[in-house]
Amino acid sequence: MFRQFLAYKCERNGGQLVKVKPHFTIQDCSYCGKRVKKSLSVRTHACPDCGLVLDRDHNAALNIEKAGLAQIGAIPAIYSLYNCRSRSRLNSIKQRLWR
Ligand SMILES: [Zn+2]
Numbered sequence: 001m002f003r004q005f006l007a008y009k010c011e012r013n014g015g016q017l018v019k020v021k022p023h024f025t026i027q028d029c030s031y032c033g034k035r036v037k038k039s040l041s042v043r044t045h046a047c048p049d050c051g052l053v054l055d056r057d058h059n060a061a062l063n064i065e066k067a068g069l070a071q072i073g074a075i076p077a078i079y080s081l082y083n084c085r086s087r088s089r090l091n092s093i094k095q096r097l098w099r
Contacts (some may be wrong), residue, residue, distance in 0.1 A: 030062035031056070047059040 007017040024028035027035050032050040045052065052059075069075045 016072065018071050020064050020067045020071065022064070025060045025063040025067070026056055028063055030059045030066070 003019075003075055009011070010017040019099060022023075029036055029045065029047040029050060029052055031052040032047060034047055036045060036047055038045070038056065043056055045054045045056045047053075054062075066075070070079040
């Protein structure tokens with residue numbers, strides 16, 4: 001019911017609802033892809049590989065965004081797999097999409 005309502009609202013506003021699998025969206029680094037295990041009480045994502053420090057929910061949101069964009073073909077799947085560190089390219093793709 002909620003999903004249908006959300007899909008309706010998205011379509012009505014010219015958007016598209018994309019369902020994303022939530023696996024590891026909290027643990028994976030949104031910048032380099034390193035899996036950083038953390039307990040529920042740890043609220044900050046701090047990547048030992050690339051040094052990214054973000055609120056854990058912000059990090060998860062970036063992972064979900066990337067997965068959704070890859071799912072609709074807006075960005076190549078390789079970007080969702082974090083093999084590319086080109087954040088500026090990802091940002092330019094997002095800017096074109098959300099104009
Ligand atoms: Zn990282």
